Amino acid sequence: MRVIWCCTSKIFGTIFRKMSYMNNQKINSFRNRVLNDDVLNVLKQLPDESLDMVYGDPDYNVGINYAGKNYTTKWDEYINGYIELAKESMRVLKPTGNLFMINYPKQNAYLRVKYLDDNTYDVQDYVWTYNTNVGHSPKRFTTAHRSILHCRKTKNNNFYKNQVAVPYKNPTDKRILNNLANGSKGRMPYSWFYFNLVKNVSKDKTFHACQIPLPLVEMLIRSCTKKNDDVFILFGGSGSEIVLCENLKRNFISCEIHTDYYQMILDRLGNNGKIKDEYRLDFIQQKNKKIPTQTRDLFTIGK
Numbered sequence: 675m676r677v678i679w680c681c682t683s684k685i686f687g688t689i690f691r692k693m694s695y696m697n698n699q700k701i702n703s704f705r706n707r708v709l710n711d712d713v714l715n716v717l718k719q720l721p722d723e724s725l726d727m728v729y730g731d732p733d734y735n736v737g738i739n740y741a742g743k744n745y746t747t748k749w750d751e752y753i754n755g756y757i758e759l760a761k762e763s764m765r766v767l768k769p770t771g772n773l774f775m776i777n778y779p780k781q782n783a784y785l786r787v788k789y790l791d792d793n794t795y796d797v798q799d800y801v802w803t804y805n806t807n808v809g810h811s812p813k814r815f816t817t818a819h820r821s822i823l824h825c826r827k828t829k830n831n832n833f834y835k836n837q838v839a840v841p842y843k844n845p846t847d848k849r850i851l852n853n854l855a856n857g858s859k860g861r862m863p864y865s866w867f868y869f870n871l872v873k874n875v876s877k878d879k880t881f882h883a884c885q886i887p888l889p890l891v892e893m894l895i896r897s898c899t900k901k902n903d904d905v906f907i908l909f910g911g912s913g914s915e916i917v918l919c920e921n922l923k924r925n926f927i928s929c930e931i932h933t934d935y936y937q938m939i940l941d942r943l944g945n946n947g948k949i950k951d952e953y954r955l956d957f958i959q960q961k962n963k964k965i966p967t968q969t970r971d972l973f974t975i976g977k
């Protein structure tokens with residue numbers, strides 16, 4: 675009996691090691707690469723339980739124009755696609771992994787109720803607020819927030835409070851002094867946060883239509899990964915989040931379906947993240963070329 679048990683566990687041990695080796699080889703072939711491909715296509719090629727974090731800032735199905743293509747489809751079609759994306763994202767996460775999905779509240783509410791609540795260990799819905807001067811209506815309050823869904827694959831998800839802690843409000847309080855003495859670097863951030871939108875004049879702004887502020891993404895990445903961990907930035911966009919991974923020494927995988935954005939990402943990765951003038955908005959390009967103000971005004975009229 676003991677001999678059979680020993681042989682079986684040896685065989686299973688060998689199979690397990692071989693599978694881990696093959697998974698690692700597979701991930702290696704994607705590691706620190708951006709693919710000019712459909713994200714679902716790439717996700718489906720990745721092995722189960724191989725990544726530390728997946729982060730998605732997808733198209734929101736509200737008609738934003740990416741590289742000349744207007745993104746809107748039937749609601750059910752959109753939600754089914756979003757569910758498939760989340761399902762594949764959860765599959766590729768390690769048991770210690772975390773998924774974050776940014777979207778408008780309604781899109782994320784559907785994803786949560788129709789899929790995530792029943793298929794992940796835990797779902798949290800965070801709120802990112804920002805100031806805005808668009809979208810006002812005389813009949814309702816102005817939308818100025820987005821939802822960030824955070825899914826933990828298991829109860830043993832990695833989460834590093836001290837990498838994202840914010841200063842205590844009452845650092846002289848007895849209990850707080852005790853926490854600080856025990857190594858705490860501050861309190862856990864709340865489930866809502868304020869980050870400015872990326873303005874047209876921001877140093878991070880490119881010609882991409884919809885960029886997420888980097889301090890927000892940095893907080894998410896730091897919350898659940900360490901150096902050399904593997905992060906899938908599902909949608910490459912302007913490339914800012916990918917450059918951020920490089921700067922934070924996290925490995926990345928990413929996809930961008932539009933060639934213009936893809937080329938910009940490659941260019942940025944080859945130039946320490948720098949955004950060349952040709953990838954900036956027109957009016958910034960004109961400003962940088964120091965065209966006299968009067969002529970410059972002609973360029974900006976009607977934009």
Ligand SMILES: C[S@@+](CC[C@H](N)C(=O)[O-])C[C@H]1O[C@@H](n2cnc3c(N)ncnc32)[C@H](O)[C@@H]1O
Nearest residue numbers: 712713731732733740885886909911912930931
């Ligand atoms: C909301 S934007 C991401 C912007 C990014 N967070 C940033 O800050 O630069 C979504 C991006 O996904 C790309 N995209 C849309 N559908 C895609 C797909 N199926 N596969 C890969 N990329 C896609 C769009 O071209 C767009 O650049």
